[in-house]
Amino acid sequence: MPGWVWVVLVIFFLVMLASGIIYAIRHAISALRVVAGTGDDxxxxxxxxxxxxxxxxxxxxxxxxxxxxxAERYADAHSAVIRHQEEIRNRHAAIWKRWKTFNDLGR
Incomplete structure (x- = not known):
């Protein structure tokens, strides 16, 4: 192989080595932030x-x-559950209505 090919290969190796080190350092710092946040929690x-x-x-x-x-506590808790389920049904119906008419905008 000619000598210039070795120079190109060495430069490529050094660039890949530097980018790998930078990648590892960035991800290590990111992981430390996540671990520190978890430790704070x-x-x-x-x-x-x-x-x-x-x-x-x-x-x-x-x-x-x-x-x-x-019994009153239970009734209050159960009514909150029923309200929550009704909100979910209403959101679901609104989403399906919006999806049903999505392609009708151009008509």
Whole structure:
């Protein structure tokens, strides 16, 4: 092989080596940011667990309350579930209506 081919190959090798190092460093920095964010989330969660019980909101267990209070809580929770399901159905119907008339814009 001529000598200039070796020069081209060495330059190509050096460029690929440098770009690989840059790629690895960029992704390592990105991974460190993700790990640091996860560490912060875990630290915050553990800090909330270590709070005084008085500072957290207390809720009386349902088995010590009168049955009508528990029934009212259940009714409120169940009505919230039904409202949520109705919202999902409405969004679904609106999306299908929009998709159904999507190609009719040019007519």
């Amino acid at each position: 875990i630290t915050n969660a553990l800090a909330r667990l270590e709070q005084d019980p008085e500072t957290r909101e207390k809720q009386v267990p349902s088995f010590v309350l009168p049955i009508d209070v528990s």
